[in-house]
Amino acid sequence: MKRQRENAIVFADPECCLGCHGCEMACAVAHSGTGLHQAALAGLTLRPRNRVVAAGGVMMPVQCRQCEDAPCAAACPTGAMLQESGQVGVREKNCVGCKVCVMVCPFGAISVKHEGTDPENCRTNGGIARKCDLCAGTGRDVPACVEACPTKALTLVDLEEYRQTLIEARAAELAQSLQHLKSRKARI
Amino acid sequence: MTMKLSTDPSAATLLPIAKKEGISTVWDRHRAMQPQCGFGQLGVCCRICWKGPCRIDPFGDGPQRGICGADADTIVARNVIRMIAAGAAGHSEHGRHVALALQGVAEGRLPAYQIRDEVKLRAVAAKLDICTEGQDIPAIAAAVAKATLEDFQNQDHDAPCNWIEATLTKKRLERLQALHVLPHNIDAVITQIMGRTLVGCDADPVNLILGGIKGALADFDGMCLAIELSDALFGTPSPVITAANLGVIKPDAVNIAVHGHNPLLSEVVCEVAGQMDEEARKAGAKDGINIVGICCTGNEVMVRHGIPLAANYLSQELALVTGAVDAMVVDVQCIMPSVSEIGACFHTAVITTMAENKIPGATHVDFKEETALENARRIVATAIEAYKRRDPRRVNIPDFKQTAIVGFGVESVVGALATLNAEDPLQPLIENIANGNIRGIALFAGCNSTQVAQDSSFVTMAKKLAANNVLMLATGCGAGSFAKHGLMTQEATLEYAGDSLKAVMTAIGTSAGLNGPLPLVLHMGSCVDNSRAVQVAVAVADKLGVDLDQLPLVASAPEAMSEKAVAIGTWSVALGIPTHLGTMPQVTGSAKVTELLTQTAKDLLGGYFLVELDPNLAADKLLEVIEERRKGLGI
Numbered sequence: 001m002k003r004q005r006e007n008a009i010v011f012a013d014p015e016c017c018l019g020c021h022g023c024e025m026a027c028a029v030a031h032s033g034t035g036l037h038q039a040a041l042a043g044l045t046l047r048p049r050n051r052v053v054a055a056g057g058v059m060m061p062v063q064c065r066q067c068e069d070a071p072c073a074a075a076c077p078t079g080a081m082l083q084e085s086g087q088v089g090v091r092e093k094n095c096v097g098c099k100v101c102v103m104v105c106p107f108g109a110i111s112v113k114h115e116g117t118d119p120e121n122c123r124t125n126g127g128i129a130r131k132c133d134l135c136a137g138t139g140r141d142v143p144a145c146v147e148a149c150p151t152k153a154l155t156l157v158d159l160e161e162y163r164q165t166l167i168e169a170r171a172a173e174l175a176q177s178l179q180h181l182k183s184r185k186a187r188i
Numbered sequence: 189m190t191m192k193l194s195t196d197p198s199a200a201t202l203l204p205i206a207k208k209e210g211i212s213t214v215w216d217r218h219r220a221m222q223p224q225c226g227f228g229q230l231g232v233c234c235r236i237c238w239k240g241p242c243r244i245d246p247f248g249d250g251p252q253r254g255i256c257g258a259d260a261d262t263i264v265a266r267n268v269i270r271m272i273a274a275g276a277a278g279h280s281e282h283g284r285h286v287a288l289a290l291q292g293v294a295e296g297r298l299p300a301y302q303i304r305d306e307v308k309l310r311a312v313a314a315k316l317d318i319c320t321e322g323q324d325i326p327a328i329a330a331a332v333a334k335a336t337l338e339d340f341q342n343q344d345h346d347a348p349c350n351w352i353e354a355t356l357t358k359k360r361l362e363r364l365q366a367l368h369v370l371p372h373n374i375d376a377v378i379t380q381i382m383g384r385t386l387v388g389c390d391a392d393p394v395n396l397i398l399g400g401i402k403g404a405l406a407d408f409d410g411m412c413l414a415i416e417l418s419d420a421l422f423g424t425p426s427p428v429i430t431a432a433n434l435g436v437i438k439p440d441a442v443n444i445a446v447h448g449h450n451p452l453l454s455e456v457v458c459e460v461a462g463q464m465d466e467e468a469r470k471a472g473a474k475d476g477i478n479i480v481g482i483c484c485t486g487n488e489v490m491v492r493h494g495i496p497l498a499a500n501y502l503s504q505e506l507a508l509v510t511g512a513v514d515a516m517v518v519d520v521q522c523i524m525p526s527v528s529e530i531g532a533c534f535h536t537a538v539i540t541t542m543a544e545n546k547i548p549g550a551t552h553v554d555f556k557e558e559t560a561l562e563n564a565r566r567i568v569a570t571a572i573e574a575y576k577r578r579d580p581r582r583v584n585i586p587d588f589k590q591t592a593i594v595g596f597g598v599e600s601v602v603g604a605l606a607t608l609n610a611e612d613p614l615q616p617l618i619e620n621i622a623n624g625n626i627r628g629i630a631l632f633a634g635c636n637s638t639q640v641a642q643d644s645s646f647v648t649m650a651k652k653l654a655a656n657n658v659l660m661l662a663t664g665c666g667a668g669s670f671a672k673h674g675l676m677t678q679e680a681t682l683e684y685a686g687d688s689l690k691a692v693m694t695a696i697g698t699s700a701g702l703n704g705p706l707p708l709v710l711h712m713g714s715c716v717d718n719s720r721a722v723q724v725a726v727a728v729a730d731k732l733g734v735d736l737d738q739l740p741l742v743a744s745a746p747e748a749m750s751e752k753a754v755a756i757g758t759w760s761v762a763l764g765i766p767t768h769l770g771t772m773p774q775v776t777g778s779a780k781v782t783e784l785l786t787q788t789a790k791d792l793l794g795g796y797f798l799v800e801l802d803p804n805l806a807a808d809k810l811l812e813v814i815e816e817r818r819k820g821l822g823i
Contacts, residue, residue, distance in 0.1 A: 020225070020227075021227070021243065021250070022225055022226065022227075024245075024250070025226040025227065025245075025246075025247075026223065026226065028247050028249075029226065032247075036226050036229060036230065036776075037229070037230070037772055037776040039246075039247065040230050040246045040247075040776045040777055040779075041776050041779065041782060043779060044247060045247055045248040045249065046247035046248070046249070047247065047249045048249070113249070147223060148223050148226075150225070
């Protein structure tokens with residue numbers, strides 16, 4: 001049986017975020033299939049899949065949490081949203097842009113606006129569900145937002161590694177306490 | 189890996205040493221800065237008021253206007269013309285400085301300086317329509333200085349600056365006048381740019397860019413006066429054989445690197461160094477004092493005195509890493525603030541000299557024209573003292589230097605041509621352009637940038653244009669690139685020039701007594717010397733009765749970075765010259781501004797920006813432009 005892992009997530013540290021929106025721009029360009037200047041000159045409409053927000057006295061980008069029991073996947077009437085390759089994926093050809101996922105997402109991390117050049121007099125306005133896909137398919141090792149953040153406020157977190165680090169750190173503390181207890185016992 | 193950063197062989201030798209010593213260079217800092225901010229790259233970030241910073245989402249989803257209501261077009265236009273204003277300010281401060289020095293010499297107040305080229309001074313006076321009959325040299329100098337300083341003082345908006353009026357073709361002046369972009373006063377035009385870009389002022393991108401063009405033409409005016417008066421004070425460049433690259437630093441000499449832009453400092457340092465050579469020998473330096481140049485100060489002293497060039501912009505830090513530079517003396521522009529820190533890793537004294545250009549950690553010697561000799565003596569003495577502290581075990585001078593024949597001012601180009609036709613020197617040049625032996629002329633200018641492997645675009649483009657029989661001129665760090673890579677030699681002409689260009693260069697060179705062809709690329713001087721190339725073009729245009737935008741003439745700044753390059757590029761366009769940029773200008777966030785600069789400019793001015801990052805394609809495109817222009821002239 002395939003070993004199960006939690007989906008990786010992009011984690012934002014609000015203490016480091018300066019609100020520069022660099023992550024948004026990097027995200028938009030990474031998914032455009034072209035470069036920054038080329039996209040700007042071609043007048044492409046591009047949308048980031050993350051949003052920098054300021055609320056509750058902190059500032060940070062918010063993006064898809066890659067939920068394990070994703071409400072969007074549960075609600076999607078066409079089966080376009082599903083768990084695949086360590087994330088909540090969107091099968092774009094199945095998506096009809098019904099926005100149910102937008103309404104059920106607790107994080108506001110999904111939009112269905114179209115991208116590219118403005119459609120006119122078409123059957124579809126091109127809107128389909130878009131959300132953070134951890135830059136899968138853009139050919140990079142870490143997501144563009146993580147790469148772009150000038151203050152390193154963003155990290156790609158592999159939960160297994162993260163948990164392992166925590167467990168080891170706490171175990172090391174316990175080991176130290178035990179040793180202390182032992183030597184105390186010996187003295188008594 | 190080093191090859192991607194720089195194609196200068198010295199870098200390959202010295203970067204590993206810097207790494208081992210824990211010294212970070214411009215390339216390390218470039219890497220640490222990646223990826224760079226997209227809003228800044230597109231020019232859509234506005235920081236001109238404290239409601240901001242604002243940035244426009246170039247992709248249509250986020251804010252389309254700043255808090256004040258300015259859109260991307262307004263913001264991009266404001267940002268770019270402020271860069272032009274800064275560039276023009278730099279050049280014209282240099283010009284003002286030289287003009288005031290000329291005035292001081294005329295009044296007998298500056299013993300360190302004299303009029304070294306009286307012929308040039310008289311020629312300048314004639315150009316400015318100053319009557320010199322019966323006047324002695326100080327009186328002529330005073331009149332020239334006065335007319336020049338008027339370009340900073342005139343308050344009549346309808347009267348263009350004296351220098352620009354004396355320098356361009358009549359047709360060009362009329363065309364610029366019709367667009368209301370002829371500057372009347374350099375300072376006023378720069379101030380006007382700052383004023384109109386203040387929050388809540390000019391918001392029309394077209395009007396803003398026209399204001400920027402006026403600023404760029406003020407930059408041109410400042411450059412013209414700076415170089416012509418420098419020639420009168422320090423001599424007009426003539427061809428001289430010298431060398432370039434870090435191999436010009438000598439292990440057994442007190443090495444003084446002069447770095448920056450203004451000849452007022454470096455000329456006196458050179459002179460005083462000659463007088464203090466014996467002191468250096470007494471201190472143990474058996475080769476005495478060795479002056480080497482960096483950046484445009486390097487170009488200034490190179491074309492006037494044949495002083496070898498150690499480095500252009502990106503390798504200024506590497507000069508220090510050799511461990512053999514005893515003093516780096518700097519004035520203004522293009523001096524990396526990191527030099528004082530790197531100097532401190534060695535025994536090197538980094539000496540700043542201008543009251544308004546200091547660097548933390550450097551030694552400051554307040555350089556004044558009135559006390560120039562005394563100041564220069566202190567600078568040279570500091571270098572000799574530093575030499576005594578040099579650690580020979582840390583000396584690593586790369587064994588790279590190339591011969592370079594440099595110093596082709598207008599006078600020497602015309603002089604060389606006059607050996608073929610004394611009565612009508614321009615005739616041989618025009619004839620060879622008309623019959624196609626020379627397809628066209630390209631002026632290479634501008635900086636180095638970490639966006640391009642150092643010098644690579646210059647060299648790639650030059651070889652391709654040469655093979656296609658294009659005559660090339662170069663200034664600034666571009667000229668430094670060519671000199672370091674051996675393209676300012678007669679051998680380069682024989683190796684890379686197309687057959688017909690080779691024949692023409694050989695005919696001129698041989699007749700001018702060079703025993704062979706002219707060098708492949710003609711070194712015209714520092715970046716402020718770009719106006720020298722315009723003078724040649726104006727002379728040709730006047731003779732043919734055409735305007736500059738009809739000539740098969742192109743300009744290229746393949747590794748541009750400075751605000752000065754933005755100003756120079758813009759006046760080049762305004763003068764009718766198709767101008768290539770090999771680095772991406774920070775304007776692409778506005779389709780309107782991009783269109784204005786790359787297309788609309790063609791209708792308004794004849795010149796336009798051509799952006800192409802690939803040097804091979806850029807050369808092809810320039811060749812196409814040249815052929816298009818030839819067709820227009822029916823040749």
